[in-house]
Amino acid sequence: MPAADRTRLPKGGNSRAVHRRSLSRQLHPGAWWLWSLGLAAAATRTTNPLLLLLILAVAGYVVAARRGDAPWSRSYAAFLRLGLLVLAVRMVFAVLLGSPVGGTHVLFTLPQLPLPAWAQGVRLGGSVTLEGLLFALYEGLRLAVLLACVGAANALASPSRLLRSLPGALYEVGVAAVVAMTFAPNLVADVRRLRAARRLRGRSDRGVRAVLSVGLPVLEGALERSVALAAAMDTRGFGRTAEVPRRLARTAGALTLCGLLGVCCATYGLLTAGSHPWALPVLLAGAGAAGAGLVLGGRRSVRTRYRPDPWALPEWLTAGSGVLVAAALIRYAARWPEALDPPVVPPSLPALPLLPALAVLVGLLPAFVTPEPPRSTR
Template sequence: MIKRYFLPRPLHPFAWWGFALAIAVAASTTTNPLFLLGTIAVVTLVTLARRGDNPWAKGYKLYLLLGLFVVAFRVAFRVVFGGGDGPTVLFTLPEIPLPDFVRGIRLLGPVSLESLLYGLYDGLRLATMIICVGAANSLANPKRLLAALPSALYELGTILIVSFSVFPQLGESFLRVMRVRKLRRRQSTMADGGGRKTRRERLGVVETIIIPVLSDALERSIALAASMEVRGYGRSGVATGRERLTSTAAGLGGVMLLAVWSYFLLARPGIGPSVLGVNLLEAALLVGGVAAVVAALRMAGRHVRRTRYRRDRWGVAETLTVACGLVMALIVHYLRVIGDPTALNPSITPLVWPTLTFPLLAALVVAALPAFITPPPSLTAGRPTMEGVS
């Protein structure tokens, strides 16, 4: 049983996204640098342990670098423009005087420890959220994520995959054309002693590079379209005009409701009656919008008689993974609402050394569990492929 559970397989992409987003939410409500660093460490551990070997999986390093850049940028911003200054001045830079109309902005001048720490904590929080998204992206193959979407969104996946194969091909034809162009140029300069510009040279970039590359791409896309047609693409899924109209209307209506909801949530919170701390207007808008969108997808998907090869299944491991993320988010939420908020947001003025309390430590341990309790990913490389042996 245990052995079977741990057989290598890719986890459902939604599980990784759920896990990573829950952690990102938890990280967004805290500025405790120790906890944030711990979160980054835990997410990195899970990613390294459970990512596959597709090209997207290798992108995690880039997200780490992006996080580092965000932190450095935030701190540098504080050095240059100041803000959140405290009494502990570390050093003073010569201040650049600015005209009166930009009052409130200061260039250089005294740099305080508090100001730098504000930048550091804030940057670290943003970096952690970015890294969480990066982890989800490397853990869950975006292609499989698209494959798990409702069938009404199928075309989106096709577009993505086709464009991913077109770009390397464009690159190849570009290199080939550049190489051939070099051949021509060499000859033409040789032919008239490298002096006067020949017509071939005057032809310029458009005719000699862009036209061959684009006509290549055009030929390829026609070939691809023919190939898709030959294999039955677009054969099923014929809805009547009225059904299409209904589903489009429902989709648009749902998106509009959600837009209004987000406006109320972000710009005018607290309008309307509330019961048990839940704002009724906001809740109604949210539920109505989601329901309309779901109905639209259902309607559009009903006619699609396409099936999916090796659909990812939701199993125990997926539930456990999402649960680990949710537990961490709940612990942080609990601390914020009922427990000790100073653990989440350590005070900077007066300066207090941040501490990792027991609940936070427990949250980190729970978040690290998926690195051990999920089945490992199935790798494609690693074992030698025997070509031509059947």
């Protein structure tokens, strides 16, 4: 048999590896964002630190299981550090400026500065209570978990693929949105590259001096790469529109605007404390109006799609798990408010409610039902 006609077959475990690579694909970025927003909405409904840490663990496990090796996939650690910074700042403000929650368990007392009469209600220094610190800890932890959920979406969903999947009515803002969406991943990639370059030159990559010397090149490089990508997308037809009747354009714009306003108002009603029976009907009506506006506005798009991302069973399961976690926590927050928002006066150890914890664990489903992301061969 001639050498050119011979086919080299994989041996042993290599055949299984080739088969796994053939089945791997990137999940639709919209599914990852719906999943992460569901976890974030669940985090807004509770201040129980055990539930918040469980949501954080679920997001971290899914990121570790389904993160690729692209530069933007390494941004999750940066969001975790940002969350820790937010938590630390919240605790410092509670110590220096006091807390709206009064308490009787005084831990220590700082020198208090006198303020003028027009600043009544604000204090600098004074007594620091255990109840005030617990309240600040719970609130800061909730905000840190929200940042972690957003970081999980940034680490799992490709920004360019998400932008390519936008409806046709939103292509006009797509060129501008790509700058904002790719800035943070490019920033993280540039930080890693410049720190590695400093270590290779024998310089320290830690300390204030290293941060100041790296900060300006990092910001400039990340912004230039984002703008270059936006310019490349503009040359390939992003944002190009066709001529449509003015009446149709105005109708599409009005439907989209009214629908988005209705969705925002209904989301606020669902996420705030208390029962709002109007929130769900307004949410459905707003989503329908926004969808109709996007469909009508999509007629202005003249750009075709090459190999659009599929929306199959893994995408439905991923998005559905996030929506299910959010719906369960919203329902349980109305039924058992003390379990999801443990009181800090008097201070007590929070308990882990069983049913909300099981609902949060549903968010682990994408780690097992989604395909493995393709790995680059080196």
